[in-house]
Amino acid sequence: MPRSGRITAAVHEVRTPRLEWWTLLALLCALVEGALFVVPQTRPGGLLPVLCWYFGRSRLLWLTIAASVAIAGFCWSARRPPFLNRWRVTGYLVLSALAACPLGFQVYPSSHDRTPSSIAFRLPFDGPVTVGWGGATPSVNYHVIAPDQRWAYDLAITKDDNSFRGDGRRLDDYYTYGVPVYSPADGMVHAVSDGAPDLAIGAVYSGTNVCGNHVVLEVAPHQYLFLCHLKPGSIVVKNGDHLKAGQALGRAGNSGNSSEPHLHMHLQDGPKLHVAEAIPLYFHAYLVGNRLIERGIPTGGVAQQIVENARPRADAGNR
Numbered sequence: 001m002p003r004s005g006r007i008t009a010a011v012h013e014v015r016t017p018r019l020e021w022w023t024l025l026a027l028l029c030a031l032v033e034g035a036l037f038v039v040p041q042t043r044p045g046g047l048l049p050v051l052c053w054y055f056g057r058s059r060l061l062w063l064t065i066a067a068s069v070a071i072a073g074f075c076w077s078a079r080r081p082p083f084l085n086r087w088r089v090t091g092y093l094v095l096s097a098l099a100a101c102p103l104g105f106q107v108y109p110s111s112h113d114r115t116p117s118s119i120a121f122r123l124p125f126d127g128p129v130t131v132g133w134g135g136a137t138p139s140v141n142y143h144v145i146a147p148d149q150r151w152a153y154d155l156a157i158t159k160d161d162n163s164f165r166g167d168g169r170r171l172d173d174y175y176t177y178g179v180p181v182y183s184p185a186d187g188m189v190h191a192v193s194d195g196a197p198d199l200a201i202g203a204v205y206s207g208t209n210v211c212g213n214h215v216v217l218e219v220a221p222h223q224y225l226f227l228c229h230l231k232p233g234s235i236v237v238k239n240g241d242h243l244k245a246g247q248a249l250g251r252a253g254n255s256g257n258s259s260e261p262h263l264h265m266h267l268q269d270g271p272k273l274h275v276a277e278a279i280p281l282y283f284h285a286y287l288v289g290n291r292l293i294e295r296g297i298p299t300g301g302v303a304q305q306i307v308e309n310a311r312p313r314a315d316a317g318n319r
Helices: 003-015 021-041 047-056 059-079 086-104
Strands: 129-133 153-156 180-182 187-193 213-220 223-230 248-251 263-268 283-288 291-296 306-309
Touching (some): 021 059, 021 086, 059 086, 213 248, 223 248
Antiparallel strands (some): 129 153, 129 306, 153 263, 180 248, 187 213, 213 223, 283 291
16 A cells, blocks of 8 residues: 555544444443343342342442453553544543442332332330331431342330440440340241350451341241341240241340341341342331321431330230
8 A cells, every 4th residue: 555545544543533342341341230220120020130239239340340441441542542532532431430330229129119018017126116227218228228128127225315324335235135026927937047146346247147146037928027136045936936926036136247236127028138129018006206107117317216016915914
């Protein structure tokens, strides 16, 4: 090719930049991340949206991918001037968006969000209960990001707006510690886990049994109620037991991944933790102050509601 022809071709290539491999890879990654976000939004149910959500909200994963592709693109562009063209700028903008995408995974769109359980759940404690976390939004319930715990509660007992007496260094300082926990509904005991030690106050949990000592109740077909962080050795039920609402289960503790003694409870559509979708759990016949709530979802967060069963257990007078 004559020299003038080569110059013309080079000028044409500068004016019409090509879509390079790393830019294409960035676009494909963004497409995958978009699909991981969209699939759960369609609420198909089952395991697929749960897996999509976990991979989609993995910020470390997408930061690593975005950084790796960006470095490769930088090296490629530096060797083939001009350093920037419209495709390369597009690639870097896409990678920036890709790194930020996991921040959009804030509230898991469970396929059950519009079909709550019809079970008339009661509160699991006697007397006033403080809702540490509970409700539909991140401001009142940090669990909303988790597929299986999207409608979970953290419940504790407080006095004068405090959850403990003294300096709060010992488990016994906490008003919730050792308090009896009662079944919130009729159901069959599907699983029991006991023997995990209580976590010391201020200690960082490093195990895998995040629920600690817990009881799983099958309260209806495909409805499994988890009650977690129970005191070791306190569980008084076993697999296969048929329980009535208000029947004793065990005592509140601080086992598993727990910052202080409390009871975590949530309802999901499968028996295994992390691989199921949450079901909205409404409490029935409870008091907020002097106001009777026939059916509702108490909220936590900054303005933590204090609630109490309006109807005592049948055997409450005998205990």
